[in-house]
Amino acid sequence: MNQKVYELIDSYRDEFTAMLQGWIRTPSVKGDAESGAPFGRDVRKMLDRAMADAKSLGFAVRDFDGYACDITLGDAEEKIAVLGHLDVVPVGDGWTKLPFDAVIENGRMYGRGTNDDKGPSLAALFAMKAVRDAGIPLKKSIRMILGCDEESGWEDMEYYGAREKIPDVGFSPDASFPLINTEKGMLVQELRAPAAATGLKILKLSTGDRINVIPGECCAVVEGGEELVRKTEAYAAKTGLPYTAEVTAEGVLLTALGIPGHSAYPEGRRNAIGMMLLLLRELGAEGPVATLAEAVGLESDGKSLGCACRDDVSKALTCNMGILRLENGEWYGTLDMRCPVTADQEKLKKETAAHLPGIRVTVDTQKPPHHVPADSELVTALLASYEEETGLKGEPISTGGGTYAKVLKQGVAFGALFPDEEDLAHQADEYEDIDRLMLAMKIYANALIRLAG
Numbered sequence: 001m002n003q004k005v006y007e008l009i010d011s012y013r014d015e016f017t018a019m020l021q022g023w024i025r026t027p028s029v030k031g032d033a034e035s036g037a038p039f040g041r042d043v044r045k046m047l048d049r050a051m052a053d054a055k056s057l058g059f060a061v062r063d064f065d066g067y068a069c070d071i072t073l074g075d076a077e078e079k080i081a082v083l084g085h086l087d088v089v090p091v092g093d094g095w096t097k098l099p100f101d102a103v104i105e106n107g108r109m110y111g112r113g114t115n116d117d118k119g120p121s122l123a124a125l126f127a128m129k130a131v132r133d134a135g136i137p138l139k140k141s142i143r144m145i146l147g148c149d150e151e152s153g154w155e156d157m158e159y160y161g162a163r164e165k166i167p168d169v170g171f172s173p174d175a176s177f178p179l180i181n182t183e184k185g186m187l188v189q190e191l192r193a194p195a196a197a198t199g200l201k202i203l204k205l206s207t208g209d210r211i212n213v214i215p216g217e218c219c220a221v222v223e224g225g226e227e228l229v230r231k232t233e234a235y236a237a238k239t240g241l242p243y244t245a246e247v248t249a250e251g252v253l254l255t256a257l258g259i260p261g262h263s264a265y266p267e268g269r270r271n272a273i274g275m276m277l278l279l280l281r282e283l284g285a286e287g288p289v290a291t292l293a294e295a296v297g298l299e300s301d302g303k304s305l306g307c308a309c310r311d312d313v314s315k316a317l318t319c320n321m322g323i324l325r326l327e328n329g330e331w332y333g334t335l336d337m338r339c340p341v342t343a344d345q346e347k348l349k350k351e352t353a354a355h356l357p358g359i360r361v362t363v364d365t366q367k368p369p370h371h372v373p374a375d376s377e378l379v380t381a382l383l384a385s386y387e388e389e390t391g392l393k394g395e396p397i398s399t400g401g402g403t404y405a406k407v408l409k410q411g412v413a414f415g416a417l418f419p420d421e422e423d424l425a426h427q428a429d430e431y432e433d434i435d436r437l438m439l440a441m442k443i444y445a446n447a448l449i450r451l452a453g
Helices: 003-011 013-024 041-056 118-133 155-163 226-239 272-282 288-295 345-354 377-390 434-452
Strands: 060-063 068-073 079-085 108-110 141-147 169-172 180-183 185-194 202-207 217-222 243-247 252-257 318-320 324-327 330-339 360-367 397-399 410-413 431-433
Touching: 003 118, 003 434, 013 041, 013 108, 013 118, 013 434, 041 060, 041 068, 068 118, 068 155, 079 118, 079 434, 118 141, 118 434, 141 155, 141 434, 169 377, 169 434, 185 288, 185 345, 202 272, 217 272, 226 243, 226 252, 226 272, 252 272, 272 288, 272 324, 288 330, 330 345, 345 360, 377 410, 377 434, 431 434
Parallel strands: 079 141, 079 169, 169 410, 180 397
Antiparallel strands: 060 068, 068 141, 108 431, 180 410, 185 330, 185 360, 202 217, 202 324, 217 252, 243 252, 318 330, 324 330
8 A cells, every 4th residue: 555645544543533532422322303313413413523523634525414424535426435324322231431431541442332333434534534635546436424323224324325326336344354245134023912911910121222232131020029039049040140139119120130242243142131031931921921931032043933044154043132121011022133145034024923922023124135245346355455454364254233335236344343353332341442443544545545546
């Protein structure tokens, strides 16, 4: 890569770090829609900050009515896309740092969004700045699109795409290096059923804010006394799982402590809702709760739903119950399935319904899988950039996560998490290493020169 680009990127470090702190200190969790703020006031503030910062870096910026913005380098008709997002998932439990303080310790910046996806997106923006400031001639334009609804329904990309042509080729800096060329399909199903009239009486239960988060804690209040406390303690001892129970004025308060994470990556995690379902069944719950305990429980592969499947390209299906609530005498829950490329999603829907008798199952979101051949020009160019800047061999990989790469005809997820780094997206104490983000910036600059030069 051009030596001038390296020198420029190194000189940006302090400016980049300060700007990223500003982004992290702007909470952007989805809220109630307002005029000009379709995803809530906080997300709107983040979009405004990102646009102002991009303008301060000398880029042309356009606002798409609070749904997204785009930032363009060059005026060629053919464009390379860089797709990031500014919204973040709710904070969740278990933080030891202030989630929106952007504190830096031992070279790491902590905060919600540092990894997913503000840090990588800003690194890609500064890579564009380095290419421009170095005077690298480009045959194609580079268009960064920053969305505001990636963690929810992707209404931002639908809105943007209805008003502006999305480039055919590009990448999303919203996952891992070396490169992800295969993304599983997504099948989100909603569950509804009336509460059982018999068995253990459950008074309260409401857990989960996002379907794509493995909940780390689940609490329920049930009718009963000290006998239920003793049964809970016995079940905790038998299973080795962390449950607690105490008698309160409202009833017996039950707590299950899981291990939170991203729904696409259940390995090493433990779903607190699944734990609670198993405990409630043990304590005498009937109806939908017992059914869900039997068909879902702590499984993350959909086996007892009749949905377990895998292929060599994208590996095994994963299944996560991210939300479970008792509201006005009715249960509401969600199942988030990440489906292998070869999976028959219509069959998966039928199997889910068949294995959940008495529960109404409807589809909330369904997205097909996405795959870009490993020998494509896009993949080979990006892997070459990764290899040149790291000195490491790069091979394309698959993921259960879903990124904006899916909206491109030829799109892949490209960084910014390195293979030896811990993935804390959607988890407590999310962080990004500043040195690694600077390296990612160089990889992105290298990639943009290859793709657009």
